[in-house]
Amino acid sequence: MEYKDYYKTLGVEKTATAEQIKKAYRKLARQHHPDVNPNNPESERKFKEANEANEVLSDADKRKKYDQLGADWQRYEQQGASRGPAGGRGAPGGGFDWGQYAQGGGGGSPFGDEGGDFSDFFGSIFGNMGGGGGRSARPGAGQDxxxxxxxxxxxxxxxxxxxxxxxxxxxxxxxxxxxxxxxxxxxxxxxxxxxxxxxxxxxxxxxxxAPDARYARTGNDLTQDVPVDLYTALLGGEQTVATLGSPVKIKIKPETPNGTRLRLRGKGFPVYDQPGQFGDLYLRLTIALPQHLTDEEKALIGQLAALRAPAA
Structure with missing residues:
Protein backbone atom coordinates (compact mmCIF):
# COMPACT_ATOMS: atom_id res chain seq x y z
CA MET A 1 0.00 0.00 0.00
CA GLU A 2 1.31 3.45 -0.92
CA TYR A 3 2.38 5.75 1.90
CA LYS A 4 0.42 9.03 1.95
CA ASP A 5 2.40 12.20 2.65
CA TYR A 6 -0.23 14.34 4.34
CA TYR A 7 2.17 17.26 4.72
CA LYS A 8 2.76 17.30 0.97
CA THR A 9 -0.99 17.07 0.35
CA LEU A 10 -1.58 20.28 2.32
CA GLY A 11 1.58 21.92 1.02
CA VAL A 12 3.13 22.53 4.46
CA GLU A 13 6.38 21.62 6.15
CA LYS A 14 6.56 18.86 8.75
CA THR A 15 7.27 21.57 11.31
CA ALA A 16 4.05 23.44 10.45
CA THR A 17 2.04 24.84 13.35
CA ALA A 18 -1.60 23.96 13.94
CA GLU A 19 -2.60 27.40 12.61
CA GLN A 20 -0.55 26.93 9.42
CA ILE A 21 -2.16 23.52 8.87
CA LYS A 22 -5.63 24.98 9.38
CA LYS A 23 -4.94 27.83 6.95
CA ALA A 24 -3.56 25.50 4.27
CA TYR A 25 -6.51 23.12 4.61
CA ARG A 26 -9.10 25.88 4.35
CA LYS A 27 -7.45 27.22 1.21
CA LEU A 28 -7.52 23.81 -0.49
CA ALA A 29 -11.05 23.05 0.73
CA ARG A 30 -12.36 26.29 -0.77
CA GLN A 31 -10.46 25.71 -4.02
CA HIS A 32 -11.61 22.13 -4.56
CA HIS A 33 -15.02 22.13 -2.86
CA PRO A 34 -17.59 20.13 -4.90
CA ASP A 35 -19.97 23.09 -4.89
CA VAL A 36 -17.31 25.21 -6.59
CA ASN A 37 -16.27 22.43 -9.00
CA PRO A 38 -19.38 20.41 -9.85
CA ASN A 39 -18.84 17.20 -11.85
CA ASN A 40 -15.06 17.51 -11.56
CA PRO A 41 -13.57 14.16 -10.42
CA GLU A 42 -10.07 15.61 -10.04
CA SER A 43 -11.24 18.39 -7.69
CA GLU A 44 -13.37 15.89 -5.77
CA ARG A 45 -10.30 13.67 -5.29
CA LYS A 46 -8.17 16.57 -4.08
CA PHE A 47 -10.96 17.72 -1.76
CA LYS A 48 -11.14 14.27 -0.15
CA GLU A 49 -7.34 14.07 0.12
CA ALA A 50 -7.23 17.46 1.85
CA ASN A 51 -9.95 16.35 4.27
CA GLU A 52 -8.05 13.19 5.11
CA ALA A 53 -4.76 15.03 5.61
CA ASN A 54 -6.44 17.61 7.83
CA GLU A 55 -8.16 14.90 9.86
CA VAL A 56 -4.75 13.51 10.81
CA LEU A 57 -2.56 16.61 11.08
CA SER A 58 -5.10 18.71 12.97
CA ASP A 59 -5.38 16.07 15.70
CA ALA A 60 -2.34 16.02 18.02
CA ASP A 61 -2.60 12.30 18.82
CA LYS A 62 -3.15 11.23 15.21
CA ARG A 63 -0.34 13.48 14.03
CA LYS A 64 2.09 12.01 16.58
CA LYS A 65 1.23 8.46 15.51
CA TYR A 66 1.48 9.40 11.83
CA ASP A 67 4.86 11.10 12.32
CA GLN A 68 6.15 8.00 14.09
CA LEU A 69 4.94 5.83 11.22
CA GLY A 70 6.63 8.15 8.72
CA ALA A 71 9.95 7.74 10.49
CA ASP A 72 9.65 3.92 10.33
CA TRP A 73 8.28 3.73 6.78
CA GLN A 74 11.71 3.71 5.19
CA ARG A 75 12.57 0.67 7.31
CA TYR A 76 9.47 -1.03 5.94
CA GLU A 77 10.46 -0.26 2.34
CA GLN A 78 14.06 -1.30 2.88
CA GLN A 79 13.13 -4.58 4.60
CA GLY A 80 10.35 -5.35 2.12
CA ALA A 81 7.11 -7.15 2.88
CA SER A 82 6.41 -10.83 2.73
CA ARG A 83 3.55 -11.94 0.54
CA GLY A 84 1.11 -14.66 1.39
CA PRO A 85 -0.07 -17.33 -1.02
CA ALA A 86 -2.84 -15.08 -2.28
CA GLY A 87 -0.46 -12.27 -3.04
CA GLY A 88 -1.59 -10.07 -0.16
CA ARG A 89 0.88 -8.21 2.02
CA GLY A 90 1.75 -9.78 5.31
CA ALA A 91 4.00 -8.46 8.04
CA PRO A 92 7.09 -6.59 6.79
CA GLY A 93 10.36 -8.47 6.56
CA GLY A 94 13.07 -8.19 9.16
CA GLY A 95 10.76 -9.06 12.04
CA PHE A 96 9.65 -5.47 12.65
CA ASP A 97 6.46 -5.27 14.72
CA TRP A 98 4.00 -3.17 12.71
CA GLY A 99 1.20 -4.11 15.05
CA GLN A 100 1.97 -0.96 17.06
CA TYR A 101 0.44 1.07 14.22
CA ALA A 102 -2.58 -1.11 13.50
CA GLN A 103 -5.92 0.21 14.79
CA GLY A 104 -6.62 -1.38 18.14
CA GLY A 105 -2.95 -2.27 18.79
CA GLY A 106 -3.30 -5.83 17.48
CA GLY A 107 -0.52 -7.75 15.79
CA GLY A 108 -0.04 -8.27 12.10
CA SER A 109 0.11 -5.88 9.18
CA PRO A 110 -1.21 -2.32 9.42
CA PHE A 111 -2.58 -2.58 5.89
CA GLY A 112 -6.26 -3.36 6.27
CA ASP A 113 -9.27 -2.35 4.24
CA GLU A 114 -11.07 -0.09 6.71
CA GLY A 115 -11.40 3.68 6.64
CA GLY A 116 -14.93 4.62 5.57
CA ASP A 117 -14.78 7.58 3.19
CA PHE A 118 -11.05 7.88 3.79
CA SER A 119 -8.31 5.82 2.15
CA ASP A 120 -7.25 2.31 3.13
CA PHE A 121 -4.00 3.84 4.35
CA PHE A 122 -5.93 6.00 6.83
CA GLY A 123 -8.26 3.21 7.89
CA SER A 124 -5.43 0.76 8.54
CA ILE A 125 -3.83 3.15 11.01
CA PHE A 126 -6.77 4.97 12.58
CA GLY A 127 -9.69 2.65 11.87
CA ASN A 128 -13.10 4.13 11.16
CA MET A 129 -12.20 7.37 12.92
CA GLY A 130 -13.01 5.83 16.27
CA GLY A 131 -16.62 5.08 15.46
CA GLY A 132 -18.26 1.74 14.88
CA GLY A 133 -20.38 3.02 12.02
CA GLY A 134 -17.76 4.61 9.78
CA ARG A 135 -17.22 8.25 9.09
CA SER A 136 -20.87 9.21 9.33
CA ALA A 137 -20.86 8.38 13.07
CA ARG A 138 -18.36 11.14 13.73
CA PRO A 139 -19.50 14.79 14.12
CA GLY A 140 -18.83 16.82 11.01
CA ALA A 141 -19.30 20.36 9.78
CA GLY A 142 -22.34 21.13 7.65
CA GLN A 143 -22.24 21.98 3.97
CA ASP A 144 -21.00 25.42 2.93
CA ALA A 210 -22.88 47.10 -10.86
CA PRO A 211 -21.07 49.36 -13.39
CA ASP A 212 -21.25 53.09 -12.63
CA ALA A 213 -21.47 55.65 -15.43
CA ARG A 214 -19.76 58.36 -13.38
CA TYR A 215 -16.70 56.61 -12.01
CA ALA A 216 -14.06 54.12 -13.11
CA ARG A 217 -12.53 52.19 -10.21
CA THR A 218 -8.98 50.86 -10.10
CA GLY A 219 -8.28 49.26 -6.75
CA ASN A 220 -9.12 51.97 -4.25
CA ASP A 221 -8.66 54.83 -6.74
CA LEU A 222 -11.49 56.45 -8.69
CA THR A 223 -11.45 58.40 -11.96
CA GLN A 224 -14.19 60.88 -12.79
CA ASP A 225 -14.79 63.05 -15.87
CA VAL A 226 -15.60 66.65 -14.96
CA PRO A 227 -17.00 68.98 -17.65
CA VAL A 228 -15.64 72.56 -17.47
CA ASP A 229 -17.11 75.38 -19.50
CA LEU A 230 -14.88 77.05 -22.07
CA TYR A 231 -14.73 80.42 -20.29
CA THR A 232 -13.62 78.94 -16.95
CA ALA A 233 -11.01 76.84 -18.75
CA LEU A 234 -9.69 79.99 -20.50
CA LEU A 235 -9.87 82.48 -17.66
CA GLY A 236 -9.59 80.21 -14.62
CA GLY A 237 -11.93 79.97 -11.67
CA GLU A 238 -13.47 77.61 -9.14
CA GLN A 239 -15.91 74.74 -9.59
CA THR A 240 -17.73 72.44 -7.18
CA VAL A 241 -17.50 68.71 -7.98
CA ALA A 242 -19.90 66.09 -6.61
CA THR A 243 -18.12 62.94 -5.32
CA LEU A 244 -19.23 59.74 -3.58
CA GLY A 245 -18.35 61.53 -0.35
CA SER A 246 -18.93 65.24 0.22
CA PRO A 247 -18.77 67.85 -2.57
CA VAL A 248 -15.30 69.23 -3.32
CA LYS A 249 -14.41 72.71 -4.59
CA ILE A 250 -11.53 72.73 -7.07
CA LYS A 251 -9.47 75.55 -8.54
CA ILE A 252 -9.00 75.66 -12.28
CA LYS A 253 -5.98 77.50 -13.62
CA PRO A 254 -6.33 79.91 -16.54
CA GLU A 255 -5.78 78.31 -19.95
CA THR A 256 -6.34 74.79 -18.66
CA PRO A 257 -6.00 72.29 -21.56
CA ASN A 258 -8.67 69.75 -22.34
CA GLY A 259 -7.97 66.39 -20.64
CA THR A 260 -6.05 67.87 -17.70
CA ARG A 261 -5.96 65.47 -14.71
CA LEU A 262 -6.23 66.60 -11.10
CA ARG A 263 -5.46 64.34 -8.16
CA LEU A 264 -7.44 64.64 -4.94
CA ARG A 265 -5.68 62.61 -2.24
CA GLY A 266 -7.89 60.58 0.09
CA LYS A 267 -11.07 61.29 -1.90
CA GLY A 268 -11.26 57.88 -3.57
CA PHE A 269 -12.72 54.56 -2.42
CA PRO A 270 -12.51 53.32 1.19
CA VAL A 271 -9.77 50.77 1.88
CA TYR A 272 -11.58 47.57 2.91
CA ASP A 273 -11.42 46.74 6.61
CA GLN A 274 -9.17 49.77 7.30
CA PRO A 275 -11.46 52.50 8.67
CA GLY A 276 -10.45 56.05 7.81
CA GLN A 277 -8.22 55.11 4.89
CA PHE A 278 -9.15 55.98 1.30
CA GLY A 279 -7.68 55.83 -2.16
CA ASP A 280 -7.36 58.88 -4.42
CA LEU A 281 -9.82 60.54 -6.78
CA TYR A 282 -8.57 61.57 -10.22
CA LEU A 283 -10.52 64.26 -12.05
CA ARG A 284 -10.23 64.41 -15.84
CA LEU A 285 -11.28 67.87 -17.02
CA THR A 286 -13.19 67.94 -20.32
CA ILE A 287 -13.82 71.30 -21.94
CA ALA A 288 -17.48 71.84 -22.81
CA LEU A 289 -17.97 74.08 -25.84
CA PRO A 290 -20.88 76.55 -25.75
CA GLN A 291 -23.92 75.62 -27.80
CA HIS A 292 -26.64 77.64 -29.59
CA LEU A 293 -24.54 80.79 -29.99
CA THR A 294 -26.33 84.07 -30.64
CA ASP A 295 -25.32 86.33 -33.50
CA GLU A 296 -23.67 88.71 -31.02
CA GLU A 297 -21.66 85.85 -29.48
CA LYS A 298 -20.60 84.66 -32.90
CA ALA A 299 -19.44 88.15 -33.76
CA LEU A 300 -17.39 88.42 -30.57
CA ILE A 301 -15.80 85.04 -31.18
CA GLY A 302 -15.04 86.16 -34.70
CA GLN A 303 -13.25 89.21 -33.32
CA LEU A 304 -11.25 86.97 -30.98
CA ALA A 305 -10.35 84.68 -33.84
CA ALA A 306 -9.14 87.68 -35.84
CA LEU A 307 -6.98 88.83 -32.94
CA ARG A 308 -5.43 85.38 -32.68
CA ALA A 309 -4.90 84.96 -36.41
CA PRO A 310 -1.24 84.92 -37.45
CA ALA A 311 0.03 88.05 -39.18
CA ALA A 312 0.07 87.82 -42.98
Missing part, protein backbone atom coordinates in the same frame (compact mmCIF):
# COMPACT_ATOMS: atom_id res chain seq x y z
CA UNK A 145 -23.54 27.52 1.02
CA UNK A 146 -22.79 30.08 -1.70
CA UNK A 147 -24.66 33.26 -2.53
CA UNK A 148 -24.14 36.57 -4.34
CA UNK A 149 -25.05 40.11 -3.30
CA UNK A 150 -25.27 42.86 -5.92
CA UNK A 151 -24.36 46.38 -4.86
CA UNK A 152 -24.10 49.72 -6.58
CA UNK A 153 -20.74 51.47 -6.40
CA UNK A 154 -22.24 53.96 -3.97
CA UNK A 155 -23.56 51.16 -1.73
CA UNK A 156 -20.13 49.53 -1.73
CA UNK A 157 -18.64 52.91 -0.82
CA UNK A 158 -21.02 53.49 2.07
CA UNK A 159 -21.37 49.92 3.37
CA UNK A 160 -24.07 49.27 5.93
CA UNK A 161 -26.76 46.72 6.81
CA UNK A 162 -28.21 44.43 4.16
CA UNK A 163 -30.64 41.52 4.17
CA UNK A 164 -30.28 38.52 1.88
CA UNK A 165 -32.25 35.31 1.57
CA UNK A 166 -30.35 32.01 1.52
CA UNK A 167 -32.23 28.70 1.32
CA UNK A 168 -35.43 30.42 2.42
CA UNK A 169 -33.77 32.04 5.44
CA UNK A 170 -33.42 35.81 5.80
CA UNK A 171 -29.93 36.79 6.87
CA UNK A 172 -29.04 40.28 8.04
CA UNK A 173 -25.42 41.37 7.72
CA UNK A 174 -23.31 44.51 7.73
CA UNK A 175 -21.29 45.21 4.59
CA UNK A 176 -17.95 46.85 5.33
CA UNK A 177 -17.16 49.90 3.14
CA UNK A 178 -14.75 49.28 0.29
CA UNK A 179 -15.76 45.79 -0.89
CA UNK A 180 -14.56 44.89 -4.38
CA UNK A 181 -16.37 43.26 -7.27
CA UNK A 182 -15.89 39.49 -6.98
CA UNK A 183 -14.74 39.64 -3.36
CA UNK A 184 -15.92 36.69 -1.26
CA UNK A 185 -16.37 36.69 2.50
CA UNK A 186 -17.00 33.69 4.75
CA UNK A 187 -19.84 33.88 7.27
CA UNK A 188 -19.45 31.11 9.82
CA UNK A 189 -22.47 29.20 11.02
CA UNK A 190 -24.71 30.33 8.14
CA UNK A 191 -24.42 27.18 6.03
CA UNK A 192 -25.99 23.74 6.27
CA UNK A 193 -26.60 21.95 9.58
CA UNK A 194 -23.75 19.93 11.05
CA UNK A 195 -23.68 16.13 11.07
CA UNK A 196 -24.11 14.30 14.36
CA UNK A 197 -23.86 17.42 16.45
CA UNK A 198 -21.07 19.00 14.41
CA UNK A 199 -20.90 22.74 13.65
CA UNK A 200 -22.95 24.40 10.93
CA UNK A 201 -21.28 25.13 7.63
CA UNK A 202 -20.43 28.59 6.37
CA UNK A 203 -21.92 30.94 3.82
CA UNK A 204 -19.53 32.03 1.07
CA UNK A 205 -20.92 35.40 0.00
CA UNK A 206 -19.59 37.00 -3.19
CA UNK A 207 -20.14 40.70 -3.92
CA UNK A 208 -21.05 41.86 -7.42
CA UNK A 209 -20.72 45.59 -8.14
Missing amino acids: YQAELELSLEEAYQGGPRTITVNGKNLRLTVKPGVADGQTIRLRGQGGPGRNGGPEGALLLTFRL
Whole structure:
Protein backbone atom coordinates (compact mmCIF):
# COMPACT_ATOMS: atom_id res chain seq x y z
CA MET A 1 0.00 0.00 0.00
CA GLU A 2 1.31 3.45 -0.92
CA TYR A 3 2.38 5.75 1.90
CA LYS A 4 0.42 9.03 1.95
CA ASP A 5 2.40 12.20 2.65
CA TYR A 6 -0.23 14.34 4.34
CA TYR A 7 2.17 17.26 4.72
CA LYS A 8 2.76 17.30 0.97
CA THR A 9 -0.99 17.07 0.35
CA LEU A 10 -1.58 20.28 2.32
CA GLY A 11 1.58 21.92 1.02
CA VAL A 12 3.13 22.53 4.46
CA GLU A 13 6.38 21.62 6.15
CA LYS A 14 6.56 18.86 8.75
CA THR A 15 7.27 21.57 11.31
CA ALA A 16 4.05 23.44 10.45
CA THR A 17 2.04 24.84 13.35
CA ALA A 18 -1.60 23.96 13.94
CA GLU A 19 -2.60 27.40 12.61
CA GLN A 20 -0.55 26.93 9.42
CA ILE A 21 -2.16 23.52 8.87
CA LYS A 22 -5.63 24.98 9.38
CA LYS A 23 -4.94 27.83 6.95
CA ALA A 24 -3.56 25.50 4.27
CA TYR A 25 -6.51 23.12 4.61
CA ARG A 26 -9.10 25.88 4.35
CA LYS A 27 -7.45 27.22 1.21
CA LEU A 28 -7.52 23.81 -0.49
CA ALA A 29 -11.05 23.05 0.73
CA ARG A 30 -12.36 26.29 -0.77
CA GLN A 31 -10.46 25.71 -4.02
CA HIS A 32 -11.61 22.13 -4.56
CA HIS A 33 -15.02 22.13 -2.86
CA PRO A 34 -17.59 20.13 -4.90
CA ASP A 35 -19.97 23.09 -4.89
CA VAL A 36 -17.31 25.21 -6.59
CA ASN A 37 -16.27 22.43 -9.00
CA PRO A 38 -19.38 20.41 -9.85
CA ASN A 39 -18.84 17.20 -11.85
CA ASN A 40 -15.06 17.51 -11.56
CA PRO A 41 -13.57 14.16 -10.42
CA GLU A 42 -10.07 15.61 -10.04
CA SER A 43 -11.24 18.39 -7.69
CA GLU A 44 -13.37 15.89 -5.77
CA ARG A 45 -10.30 13.67 -5.29
CA LYS A 46 -8.17 16.57 -4.08
CA PHE A 47 -10.96 17.72 -1.76
CA LYS A 48 -11.14 14.27 -0.15
CA GLU A 49 -7.34 14.07 0.12
CA ALA A 50 -7.23 17.46 1.85
CA ASN A 51 -9.95 16.35 4.27
CA GLU A 52 -8.05 13.19 5.11
CA ALA A 53 -4.76 15.03 5.61
CA ASN A 54 -6.44 17.61 7.83
CA GLU A 55 -8.16 14.90 9.86
CA VAL A 56 -4.75 13.51 10.81
CA LEU A 57 -2.56 16.61 11.08
CA SER A 58 -5.10 18.71 12.97
CA ASP A 59 -5.38 16.07 15.70
CA ALA A 60 -2.34 16.02 18.02
CA ASP A 61 -2.60 12.30 18.82
CA LYS A 62 -3.15 11.23 15.21
CA ARG A 63 -0.34 13.48 14.03
CA LYS A 64 2.09 12.01 16.58
CA LYS A 65 1.23 8.46 15.51
CA TYR A 66 1.48 9.40 11.83
CA ASP A 67 4.86 11.10 12.32
CA GLN A 68 6.15 8.00 14.09
CA LEU A 69 4.94 5.83 11.22
CA GLY A 70 6.63 8.15 8.72
CA ALA A 71 9.95 7.74 10.49
CA ASP A 72 9.65 3.92 10.33
CA TRP A 73 8.28 3.73 6.78
CA GLN A 74 11.71 3.71 5.19
CA ARG A 75 12.57 0.67 7.31
CA TYR A 76 9.47 -1.03 5.94
CA GLU A 77 10.46 -0.26 2.34
CA GLN A 78 14.06 -1.30 2.88
CA GLN A 79 13.13 -4.58 4.60
CA GLY A 80 10.35 -5.35 2.12
CA ALA A 81 7.11 -7.15 2.88
CA SER A 82 6.41 -10.83 2.73
CA ARG A 83 3.55 -11.94 0.54
CA GLY A 84 1.11 -14.66 1.39
CA PRO A 85 -0.07 -17.33 -1.02
CA ALA A 86 -2.84 -15.08 -2.28
CA GLY A 87 -0.46 -12.27 -3.04
CA GLY A 88 -1.59 -10.07 -0.16
CA ARG A 89 0.88 -8.21 2.02
CA GLY A 90 1.75 -9.78 5.31
CA ALA A 91 4.00 -8.46 8.04
CA PRO A 92 7.09 -6.59 6.79
CA GLY A 93 10.36 -8.47 6.56
CA GLY A 94 13.07 -8.19 9.16
CA GLY A 95 10.76 -9.06 12.04
CA PHE A 96 9.65 -5.47 12.65
CA ASP A 97 6.46 -5.27 14.72
CA TRP A 98 4.00 -3.17 12.71
CA GLY A 99 1.20 -4.11 15.05
CA GLN A 100 1.97 -0.96 17.06
CA TYR A 101 0.44 1.07 14.22
CA ALA A 102 -2.58 -1.11 13.50
CA GLN A 103 -5.92 0.21 14.79
CA GLY A 104 -6.62 -1.38 18.14
CA GLY A 105 -2.95 -2.27 18.79
CA GLY A 106 -3.30 -5.83 17.48
CA GLY A 107 -0.52 -7.75 15.79
CA GLY A 108 -0.04 -8.27 12.10
CA SER A 109 0.11 -5.88 9.18
CA PRO A 110 -1.21 -2.32 9.42
CA PHE A 111 -2.58 -2.58 5.89
CA GLY A 112 -6.26 -3.36 6.27
CA ASP A 113 -9.27 -2.35 4.24
CA GLU A 114 -11.07 -0.09 6.71
CA GLY A 115 -11.40 3.68 6.64
CA GLY A 116 -14.93 4.62 5.57
CA ASP A 117 -14.78 7.58 3.19
CA PHE A 118 -11.05 7.88 3.79
CA SER A 119 -8.31 5.82 2.15
CA ASP A 120 -7.25 2.31 3.13
CA PHE A 121 -4.00 3.84 4.35
CA PHE A 122 -5.93 6.00 6.83
CA GLY A 123 -8.26 3.21 7.89
CA SER A 124 -5.43 0.76 8.54
CA ILE A 125 -3.83 3.15 11.01
CA PHE A 126 -6.77 4.97 12.58
CA GLY A 127 -9.69 2.65 11.87
CA ASN A 128 -13.10 4.13 11.16
CA MET A 129 -12.20 7.37 12.92
CA GLY A 130 -13.01 5.83 16.27
CA GLY A 131 -16.62 5.08 15.46
CA GLY A 132 -18.26 1.74 14.88
CA GLY A 133 -20.38 3.02 12.02
CA GLY A 134 -17.76 4.61 9.78
CA ARG A 135 -17.22 8.25 9.09
CA SER A 136 -20.87 9.21 9.33
CA ALA A 137 -20.86 8.38 13.07
CA ARG A 138 -18.36 11.14 13.73
CA PRO A 139 -19.50 14.79 14.12
CA GLY A 140 -18.83 16.82 11.01
CA ALA A 141 -19.30 20.36 9.78
CA GLY A 142 -22.34 21.13 7.65
CA GLN A 143 -22.24 21.98 3.97
CA ASP A 144 -21.00 25.42 2.93
CA TYR A 145 -23.54 27.52 1.02
CA GLN A 146 -22.79 30.08 -1.70
CA ALA A 147 -24.66 33.26 -2.53
CA GLU A 148 -24.14 36.57 -4.34
CA LEU A 149 -25.05 40.11 -3.30
CA GLU A 150 -25.27 42.86 -5.92
CA LEU A 151 -24.36 46.38 -4.86
CA SER A 152 -24.10 49.72 -6.58
CA LEU A 153 -20.74 51.47 -6.40
CA GLU A 154 -22.24 53.96 -3.97
CA GLU A 155 -23.56 51.16 -1.73
CA ALA A 156 -20.13 49.53 -1.73
CA TYR A 157 -18.64 52.91 -0.82
CA GLN A 158 -21.02 53.49 2.07
CA GLY A 159 -21.37 49.92 3.37
CA GLY A 160 -24.07 49.27 5.93
CA PRO A 161 -26.76 46.72 6.81
CA ARG A 162 -28.21 44.43 4.16
CA THR A 163 -30.64 41.52 4.17
CA ILE A 164 -30.28 38.52 1.88
CA THR A 165 -32.25 35.31 1.57
CA VAL A 166 -30.35 32.01 1.52
CA ASN A 167 -32.23 28.70 1.32
CA GLY A 168 -35.43 30.42 2.42
CA LYS A 169 -33.77 32.04 5.44
CA ASN A 170 -33.42 35.81 5.80
CA LEU A 171 -29.93 36.79 6.87
CA ARG A 172 -29.04 40.28 8.04
CA LEU A 173 -25.42 41.37 7.72
CA THR A 174 -23.31 44.51 7.73
CA VAL A 175 -21.29 45.21 4.59
CA LYS A 176 -17.95 46.85 5.33
CA PRO A 177 -17.16 49.90 3.14
CA GLY A 178 -14.75 49.28 0.29
CA VAL A 179 -15.76 45.79 -0.89
CA ALA A 180 -14.56 44.89 -4.38
CA ASP A 181 -16.37 43.26 -7.27
CA GLY A 182 -15.89 39.49 -6.98
CA GLN A 183 -14.74 39.64 -3.36
CA THR A 184 -15.92 36.69 -1.26
CA ILE A 185 -16.37 36.69 2.50
CA ARG A 186 -17.00 33.69 4.75
CA LEU A 187 -19.84 33.88 7.27
CA ARG A 188 -19.45 31.11 9.82
CA GLY A 189 -22.47 29.20 11.02
CA GLN A 190 -24.71 30.33 8.14
CA GLY A 191 -24.42 27.18 6.03
CA GLY A 192 -25.99 23.74 6.27
CA PRO A 193 -26.60 21.95 9.58
CA GLY A 194 -23.75 19.93 11.05
CA ARG A 195 -23.68 16.13 11.07
CA ASN A 196 -24.11 14.30 14.36
CA GLY A 197 -23.86 17.42 16.45
CA GLY A 198 -21.07 19.00 14.41
CA PRO A 199 -20.90 22.74 13.65
CA GLU A 200 -22.95 24.40 10.93
CA GLY A 201 -21.28 25.13 7.63
CA ALA A 202 -20.43 28.59 6.37
CA LEU A 203 -21.92 30.94 3.82
CA LEU A 204 -19.53 32.03 1.07
CA LEU A 205 -20.92 35.40 0.00
CA THR A 206 -19.59 37.00 -3.19
CA PHE A 207 -20.14 40.70 -3.92
CA ARG A 208 -21.05 41.86 -7.42
CA LEU A 209 -20.72 45.59 -8.14
CA ALA A 210 -22.88 47.10 -10.86
CA PRO A 211 -21.07 49.36 -13.39
CA ASP A 212 -21.25 53.09 -12.63
CA ALA A 213 -21.47 55.65 -15.43
CA ARG A 214 -19.76 58.36 -13.38
CA TYR A 215 -16.70 56.61 -12.01
CA ALA A 216 -14.06 54.12 -13.11
CA ARG A 217 -12.53 52.19 -10.21
CA THR A 218 -8.98 50.86 -10.10
CA GLY A 219 -8.28 49.26 -6.75
CA ASN A 220 -9.12 51.97 -4.25
CA ASP A 221 -8.66 54.83 -6.74
CA LEU A 222 -11.49 56.45 -8.69
CA THR A 223 -11.45 58.40 -11.96
CA GLN A 224 -14.19 60.88 -12.79
CA ASP A 225 -14.79 63.05 -15.87
CA VAL A 226 -15.60 66.65 -14.96
CA PRO A 227 -17.00 68.98 -17.65
CA VAL A 228 -15.64 72.56 -17.47
CA ASP A 229 -17.11 75.38 -19.50
CA LEU A 230 -14.88 77.05 -22.07
CA TYR A 231 -14.73 80.42 -20.29
CA THR A 232 -13.62 78.94 -16.95
CA ALA A 233 -11.01 76.84 -18.75
CA LEU A 234 -9.69 79.99 -20.50
CA LEU A 235 -9.87 82.48 -17.66
CA GLY A 236 -9.59 80.21 -14.62
CA GLY A 237 -11.93 79.97 -11.67
CA GLU A 238 -13.47 77.61 -9.14
CA GLN A 239 -15.91 74.74 -9.59
CA THR A 240 -17.73 72.44 -7.18
CA VAL A 241 -17.50 68.71 -7.98
CA ALA A 242 -19.90 66.09 -6.61
CA THR A 243 -18.12 62.94 -5.32
CA LEU A 244 -19.23 59.74 -3.58
CA GLY A 245 -18.35 61.53 -0.35
CA SER A 246 -18.93 65.24 0.22
CA PRO A 247 -18.77 67.85 -2.57
CA VAL A 248 -15.30 69.23 -3.32
CA LYS A 249 -14.41 72.71 -4.59
CA ILE A 250 -11.53 72.73 -7.07
CA LYS A 251 -9.47 75.55 -8.54
CA ILE A 252 -9.00 75.66 -12.28
CA LYS A 253 -5.98 77.50 -13.62
CA PRO A 254 -6.33 79.91 -16.54
CA GLU A 255 -5.78 78.31 -19.95
CA THR A 256 -6.34 74.79 -18.66
CA PRO A 257 -6.00 72.29 -21.56
CA ASN A 258 -8.67 69.75 -22.34
CA GLY A 259 -7.97 66.39 -20.64
CA THR A 260 -6.05 67.87 -17.70
CA ARG A 261 -5.96 65.47 -14.71
CA LEU A 262 -6.23 66.60 -11.10
CA ARG A 263 -5.46 64.34 -8.16
CA LEU A 264 -7.44 64.64 -4.94
CA ARG A 265 -5.68 62.61 -2.24
CA GLY A 266 -7.89 60.58 0.09
CA LYS A 267 -11.07 61.29 -1.90
CA GLY A 268 -11.26 57.88 -3.57
CA PHE A 269 -12.72 54.56 -2.42
CA PRO A 270 -12.51 53.32 1.19
CA VAL A 271 -9.77 50.77 1.88
CA TYR A 272 -11.58 47.57 2.91
CA ASP A 273 -11.42 46.74 6.61
CA GLN A 274 -9.17 49.77 7.30
CA PRO A 275 -11.46 52.50 8.67
CA GLY A 276 -10.45 56.05 7.81
CA GLN A 277 -8.22 55.11 4.89
CA PHE A 278 -9.15 55.98 1.30
CA GLY A 279 -7.68 55.83 -2.16
CA ASP A 280 -7.36 58.88 -4.42
CA LEU A 281 -9.82 60.54 -6.78
CA TYR A 282 -8.57 61.57 -10.22
CA LEU A 283 -10.52 64.26 -12.05
CA ARG A 284 -10.23 64.41 -15.84
CA LEU A 285 -11.28 67.87 -17.02
CA THR A 286 -13.19 67.94 -20.32
CA ILE A 287 -13.82 71.30 -21.94
CA ALA A 288 -17.48 71.84 -22.81
CA LEU A 289 -17.97 74.08 -25.84
CA PRO A 290 -20.88 76.55 -25.75
CA GLN A 291 -23.92 75.62 -27.80
CA HIS A 292 -26.64 77.64 -29.59
CA LEU A 293 -24.54 80.79 -29.99
CA THR A 294 -26.33 84.07 -30.64
CA ASP A 295 -25.32 86.33 -33.50
CA GLU A 296 -23.67 88.71 -31.02
CA GLU A 297 -21.66 85.85 -29.48
CA LYS A 298 -20.60 84.66 -32.90
CA ALA A 299 -19.44 88.15 -33.76
CA LEU A 300 -17.39 88.42 -30.57
CA ILE A 301 -15.80 85.04 -31.18
CA GLY A 302 -15.04 86.16 -34.70
CA GLN A 303 -13.25 89.21 -33.32
CA LEU A 304 -11.25 86.97 -30.98
CA ALA A 305 -10.35 84.68 -33.84
CA ALA A 306 -9.14 87.68 -35.84
CA LEU A 307 -6.98 88.83 -32.94
CA ARG A 308 -5.43 85.38 -32.68
CA ALA A 309 -4.90 84.96 -36.41
CA PRO A 310 -1.24 84.92 -37.45
CA ALA A 311 0.03 88.05 -39.18
CA ALA A 312 0.07 87.82 -42.98
